Amino acid sequence: MKNFPDCMAVTNKKNFPSLYYNRTKCYLRRELYEHVIRHNENNYFSLDDFNKTVDNIELVKEMIDELIIELEELGWKCKLSYGGTGLFIYSTENPPSTCHEELG
Numbered sequence: 001m002k003n004f005p006d007c008m009a010v011t012n013k014k015n016f017p018s019l020y021y022n023r024t025k026c027y028l029r030r031e032l033y034e035h036v037i038r039h040n041e042n043n044y045f046s047l048d049d050f051n052k053t054v055d056n057i058e059l060v061k062e063m064i065d066e067l068i069i070e071l072e073e074l075g076w077k078c079k080l081s082y083g084g085t086g087l088f089i090y091s092t093e094n095p096p097s098t099c100h101e102e103l104g
Helices: 010-038 047-054 057-073
Strands: 077-081 086-090
Touching: 010 047, 010 057, 010 086, 047 057, 057 077, 057 086
Parallel strands: none
Antiparallel strands: 077 086
16 A cells, blocks of 8 residues: 655656645645635734745745635635735725735
8 A cells, every 4th residue: 555645756856846836835725715714804814824834935925926816716805914924815895904004
């Protein structure tokens, strides 16, 4: 019985960065999904908290930019706040009152 996926073979090592990116993005998508169905829209998703497992905030922000597009296609509105480390996902016309405008 095999427990590891075939893509983990040594011969596939050159593809590991892409595999890591896609896998991490799947985890981030799952966390965003759980955040939306578990919290009210006044609460933000903390990129800093998710980054504790990734340790590359620029990578997390790149993924967030991609996932915001997916969320907006589903009708959600998204806004980064708190220096780009908090993502509000909401359905109303205006962002929650706890969402602070980003300057710049």
